[in-house]
Amino acid sequence: MNYADKSELRHNKNELPLEHLIPVTSRDSILEEYRGTPIESLLGYHNLEYSFDKYKHAELLIGMCMDYRKHLNIPDNFAYILRTGGGNLRYSEFKLSYAIAIGGVKAIALIGHDNCGMVNLMSKKEKFVQGLVENAGWDLERAEEHFTHFVPMFEIGNEVDFVISEAKRLRLRYPKILVVPMFYGMADKQLYLLKE
Incomplete structure (x- = not known):
């Protein structure tokens, strides 16, 4: 499933702002300002099956959700x-x-995704509290x-708006750092650029 072609994608009964998603299906679909940067490489490795280059150190930092359902196709280092x-x-x-000052990072990719657990956290209070009581041994008040x-x-609100x-x-x-908001589609496992 490609989110750009699917109008029924929903999250918490609210449609995601699909007008913000830019599918990356070829090098030509990568925005000009990202070509020749680590952002192009990330999109190429993950979406376009670029051959892996060898890296001695990273020039990119990826900030993404801890959700276990996401995996990026990228080379070591x-x-x-x-x-x-x-x-x-x-x-x-x-x-x-630290990654910028000591590690030499030149770009940051911020990757949100649909159906994120950090959206509408108040609705999860009872389950969260009960889980700490049952699974961690906490008392109810604590x-x-x-x-x-x-x-x-x-709480992040809407996934796309938060990443932007x-x-x-x-x-x-x-x-001085290139910072790019992106979106990971849970159904198709593809990365999308975001229109701001």
């Missing part, structure tokens, strides 16, 4: 990868700064306080 809930890098900035304290930090806003924030923070 190609990228640093930070996986966080919703791909939210707000609380991983020191690691990001589990509820934990949930209530952290929800505002980790996070890219804008990081561009201001790291003005």
